[in-house]
Amino acid sequence: MSKTNDSISQRTFDAIVIGSGISGGWAAKELTEKGLKTLVLERGRDVQHLKDYPTTNMMPWEFEHRGQVPLEITDENPVVSRCYAFREDAMHFFVKDKEHPYVQDKPFDWIRGYQVGGKSLLWARQTQRWSDFDFEGPARDGFAVDWPIRYKDLAPWYSHVEKFAGIAGNKDGLDMLPDGEFLPALELNDVEKYFQGVVGKNYKDRHVIFGRCAHLTEPQQIHLDQGRAQCQNRVLCQRGCPFGGYFSSNSSTLPWAARTGNLTLRPDSVAQEIIFDDKQNKATGVRVIDAKTKQVIEYYAKVIFVNAGALNTNLLLLNSVSQRFPEGIGNDSGVLGKYVAFHNYRARVSGSFNDFKDVYTEGRRPSSAYLPRFRNVYRQETGFLRGYAAGFSAGRGTHRDTSGFGEGLKEQLMKKELGGWHVGSHMMGETIPKESNYVRLDKSQKDAWGMPLLKVNIDYDDNDEKMVKDYHEQMTEMFTKAGFTDIRVSDSKQAPGLDIHEMGGARMGHDPKTSVLNKWNQLHDCHNVFVTDGACMTSTSTQNPSLTYMALTARAVDYAVGQLKKNEL
Numbered sequence: 001m002s003k004t005n006d007s008i009s010q011r012t013f014d015a016i017v018i019g020s021g022i023s024g025g026w027a028a029k030e031l032t033e034k035g036l037k038t039l040v041l042e043r044g045r046d047v048q049h050l051k052d053y054p055t056t057n058m059m060p061w062e063f064e065h066r067g068q069v070p071l072e073i074t075d076e077n078p079v080v081s082r083c084y085a086f087r088e089d090a091m092h093f094f095v096k097d098k099e100h101p102y103v104q105d106k107p108f109d110w111i112r113g114y115q116v117g118g119k120s121l122l123w124a125r126q127t128q129r130w131s132d133f134d135f136e137g138p139a140r141d142g143f144a145v146d147w148p149i150r151y152k153d154l155a156p157w158y159s160h161v162e163k164f165a166g167i168a169g170n171k172d173g174l175d176m177l178p179d180g181e182f183l184p185a186l187e188l189n190d191v192e193k194y195f196q197g198v199v200g201k202n203y204k205d206r207h208v209i210f211g212r213c214a215h216l217t218e219p220q221q222i223h224l225d226q227g228r229a230q231c232q233n234r235v236l237c238q239r240g241c242p243f244g245g246y247f248s249s250n251s252s253t254l255p256w257a258a259r260t261g262n263l264t265l266r267p268d269s270v271a272q273e274i275i276f277d278d279k280q281n282k283a284t285g286v287r288v289i290d291a292k293t294k295q296v297i298e299y300y301a302k303v304i305f306v307n308a309g310a311l312n313t314n315l316l317l318l319n320s321v322s323q324r325f326p327e328g329i330g331n332d333s334g335v336l337g338k339y340v341a342f343h344n345y346r347a348r349v350s351g352s353f354n355d356f357k358d359v360y361t362e363g364r365r366p367s368s369a370y371l372p373r374f375r376n377v378y379r380q381e382t383g384f385l386r387g388y389a390a391g392f393s394a395g396r397g398t399h400r401d402t403s404g405f406g407e408g409l410k411e412q413l414m415k416k417e418l419g420g421w422h423v424g425s426h427m428m429g430e431t432i433p434k435e436s437n438y439v440r441l442d443k444s445q446k447d448a449w450g451m452p453l454l455k456v457n458i459d460y461d462d463n464d465e466k467m468v469k470d471y472h473e474q475m476t477e478m479f480t481k482a483g484f485t486d487i488r489v490s491d492s493k494q495a496p497g498l499d500i501h502e503m504g505g506a507r508m509g510h511d512p513k514t515s516v517l518n519k520w521n522q523l524h525d526c527h528n529v530f531v532t533d534g535a536c537m538t539s540t541s542t543q544n545p546s547l548t549y550m551a552l553t554a555r556a557v558d559y560a561v562g563q564l565k566k567n568e569l
Helices: 022-033 071-076 137-141 151-165 190-202 221-225 249-259 310-319 406-413 462-481 546-565
Strands: 012-018 038-041 263-266 269-277 282-290 296-306 338-341 347-353 369-371 388-399 417-430 438-446 452-457 485-491 503-505 526-531
Touching: 012 022, 012 282, 022 038, 022 249, 022 296, 022 546, 038 249, 038 296, 151 249, 151 546, 190 369, 190 388, 190 417, 190 462, 249 263, 269 296, 269 310, 282 526, 296 310, 296 546, 310 338, 310 438, 310 452, 310 503, 338 438, 347 462, 388 462, 417 462, 462 485, 526 546
Parallel strands: 012 038, 012 296, 038 263, 296 526
Antiparallel strands: 269 282, 282 296, 338 503, 347 417, 347 485, 369 388, 388 417, 438 452
16 A cells, blocks of 8 residues: 655545545555556545454453443543443544544433444444335335335345445345345254244234344355455454454455555544545545544545545535535535434343253354344334334353352352253334434534534434334333243333444435435536445334445446546546
8 A cells, every 4th residue: 555745646536535434445455456646535544454463363462451441431431431342452443532522412322433344343234135125115105215225226236335345145135125245144042943933923014033143154265365254253353353354454455455565554644525626626635634634635636435434424514615616515405414313322222031951052253143124114103104123132141150269169160050041132123314313513612633523413203202112012022922021121221322323414305405316326406525424324224224225336436436436426
């Protein structure tokens, strides 16, 4: 990967990608493969595959605090410490609250990873395609605006990214969750299979399947060519995988882009604004602040892909002002920063199971069971719009007798006794994009690099509350039919954001008056700027969104390069 210097010619590229996470990595791969000299700007530090995973092979006793985060650190980081993966083995991949503040008009837990690879090092690796039920949802239900694309537009691009990334799953034949290009799935355990059978017997419209995930269960040649190997089921993914067993920008797309000779990667580069030339009526480059020296540098390109992460992308676009765009680049509609949505992960149901005492689980597995959305799919059947998916897992623990002391205690600790089965489910609910859910720039407060702080005003609504209630009722009913006992429902009441699936603000749409991007993820009002991360999403569906970001990115790059060749950008 080459380095940049101060001459204009050597600061000029065919394409610039802002952000190196899941979508930015894909933009880099696709652009460089198509022959474009591409600069990738990453605001965080460099993290290289293998080299920069300091904890990946550490044993539990090698951690000073046995994996726990010291109280002093959690007290200093009340937001990020709520994240399930913020532990001693991976906290170096998370943004600390003090270092990158933002303004919460309403409580919002903004979980970020500022480094090369972004949160692709930390994601939960769940990968489901959208269906036309999802793309047609806004038009059918009357919220948000109509998606300018349908499943057929994205289907070949789903296949394109799945083959390269490596997705484990089964051909389930479900119209609400299209099948993809799958590696062999991992196996459900006996109680999960039992629950699968109970649900299938009692409900025609509900299905329990293996949760499709970005893990190499059986690497193909394309994965070996990337230098990746089979997933070892260590379930230490948040540390960075030395095998490349799960998909990340660091192990896959960025090294692949580097091999073309067309990639320049510049870490420690805070994108300040996209430069718009009023005379040329297009963007000409990106103004960058060096994260370490605070030096301002400009880079130039014919096409710009914005993949900074949904909320940071909104911040950058809003901060990119000019005579032509006084309210932010591409914001003639005035909707930039508005209609932000997320996933509702508040609700859970748990229980016990006293059967299947002759079997148990052994080893680890990076995914479990998944129930695709079953509410309001074919018709509006509830008092709330849209629906939810659900995770499901079952396990059986062991316990030891810790009473007594001396030799007797030692003997007791060597004897493990199997406990009963525990079962659990969590909700993944779709929230409705609303104008009242927005982000904007703070007019007075700035960060250490002179960027305005982002103000976040995002909250739940009555639709979300009704959905939580329905999930609790329906999952309790399914658990009861399965003979589970000690069934307990819970609502964490966690703030939006902890789902880490924030979307929208620069949504796609048909009409430039009500949307920011067209069907090619291209700014309606500035055609050489593309947005293909979570900011582009018109609605959220219930599926984990990363696979859709990847597919949208590959599709948009293909279109952008075609337009460049026609001299139409």
